[in-house]
Amino acid sequence: MRVATWNINSVRLRLDLIERLVHAKHPDILCFQETKVIDDSFPRNAFAAMGYPHQHFNGMKSYNGVAILSRLPFKATGVERWQGRDDCRHVHVTLEDNREIHCLYVPAGGDIPDPVANPKFAHKLGFLDEITAWWRTRNKDGAPRILVGDMNIAPLENDVWSHKQLLDVVSHTPIEVEKITAMLQAGNWIDVARHFVPPEEKLYSWWSYRSTDWNAANKGRRLDHIWVTPPLAEQLQNFEIIREARGWLPKPSDHVPVLVDLK
DNA sequence: ATGGTAGCGTAGCTA
Numbered sequence: 001m002r003v004a005t006w007n008i009n010s011v012r013l014r015l016d017l018i019e020r021l022v023h024a025k026h027p028d029i030l031c032f033q034e035t036k037v038i039d040d041s042f043p044r045n046a047f048a049a050m051g052y053p054h055q056h057f058n059g060m061k062s063y064n065g066v067a068i069l070s071r072l073p074f075k076a077t078g079v080e081r082w083q084g085r086d087d088c089r090h091v092h093v094t095l096e097d098n099r100e101i102h103c104l105y106v107p108a109g110g111d112i113p114d115p116v117a118n119p120k121f122a123h124k125l126g127f128l129d130e131i132t133a134w135w136r137t138r139n140k141d142g143a144p145r146i147l148v149g150d151m152n153i154a155p156l157e158n159d160v161w162s163h164k165q166l167l168d169v170v171s172h173t174p175i176e177v178e179k180i181t182a183m184l185q186a187g188n189w190i191d192v193a194r195h196f197v198p199p200e201e202k203l204y205s206w207w208s209y210r211s212t213d214w215n216a217a218n219k220g221r222r223l224d225h226i227w228v229t230p231p232l233a234e235q236l237q238n239f240e241i242i243r244e245a246r247g248w249l250p251k252p253s254d255h256v257p258v259l260v261d262l263k
Numbered sequence: 264a265t266g267g268t269a270g271c272g273t274a275g276c277t278a
Binding site for chain 1: 266267268269270271272276277278
């Protein structure tokens with residue numbers, strides 16, 4: 001079973017790039033963040049035509065939005081809300097074999113890494129605290145669970161192009177690293193990327209639009225993650241970051257697809 | 264220290 005996650009930055013604008021991913025990699029399950037579309041306007045027919053008839057999404061106008069599109073049927077679906085908001089940042093499904101798939105979009109947190117001066121950063125930290133407590137309880141059940149999405153945090157030194165230069169940059173500050181590490185540990189999660197790739201090796205899944213030559217500069221960050229619970233460890237077969245998708249024309253997302261293969 | 268680009272929706276917010 002191949003699961004792909006991609007911050008698509010408008011699902012309607014990039015249906016052609018999604019089709020390109022589907023033809024190249026044939027994922028069984030597609031998880032998207034920043035779909036930027038209300039549910040009534042979600043391109044459900046386009047995904048059915050691509051071979052994904054089983055769909056679960058939660059979106060709003062202009063911002064956020066998450067979706068799971070699947071070749072495999074669901075026996076249950078859910079939507080979670082955090083920090084008392086209807087922000088459309090978390091949907092999940094249960095497959096018939098009981099594996100659960102969660103698609104998550106953590107708040108970006110704005111530009112200033114100070115929760116007092118910047119309410120968006122405070123929201124990000126509160127969001128992480130709340131969902132960490134939830135996983136601490138929920139993952140005690142020993143269920144086979146997959147969590148994918150844009151966590152908007154690059155935790156390790158080699159998850160960014162320059163650890164020193166990004167210490168004060170939202171996405172790599174010590175407080176964010178501390179909180180995403182707490183979330184990982186509270187749920188007893190396995191970081192699939194680092195299960196396959198040693199921490200000494202640079203890994204990125206996002207390159208800013210605000211750069212003249214993303215490929216040459218290569219100032220990336222690993223913001224997009226795939227985590228699994230211990231029962232799925234023995235099923236892990238392959239992990240891949242589709243770096244070349246950052247150059248897919250005419251309009252690439254600033255994030256690239258990340259995928260995992262499970263037995 | 265600054266400003267650089269993109270999407271939505273048609274101004275300004277969010278990333």
